Amino acid sequence: GARLLTSSGSYDPAAELPADHSTALVFYCGNTDCRASDGAAERAREAGYTNVNVMRAGIAGWVEAGHRVDRPQS
Numbered sequence: 286g287a288r289l290l291t292s293s294g295s296y297d298p299a300a301e302l303p304a305d306h307s308t309a310l311v312f313y314c315g316n317t318d319c320r321a322s323d324g325a326a327e328r329a330r331e332a333g334y335t336n337v338n339v340m341r342a343g344i345a346g347w348v349e350a351g352h353r354v355d356r357p358q359s
Contacts, residue, residue, distance in 0.1 A: 293321035298332035306333045313340040313347070 290296040302310065310329055312322035322339050329337045340347065348354055 290325055293325040294328065296325065296328065298329055298334070302329060302332070302334065307335055309336045309338070310334055311338045311340050314343045316343040316345040317341060319343060 288301070290301055302308075310326070312326040312329070314320070314322045322343075326337050326339045342349070344354070
């Protein structure tokens with residue numbers, strides 16, 4: 286269910302995030318060197334979302350931990 290935001294700092298929460306402000310949101314980058322997920326998460330909090338998290342290890346950490354990644358169909 287991952288979605289790519291149009292921008293980490295200027296995306297429109299009303300257009301790009303679920304309508305239910307209690308939905309669990311997890312923001313992440315590619316790896317630990319990127320901090321764009323922090324800005325995206327803060328923007329969601331400012332918009333009134335209450336269950337906002339950042340996966341600090343990013344998708345690289347997710348894969349390294351052995352979790353499955355679904356790739357888009359081309």
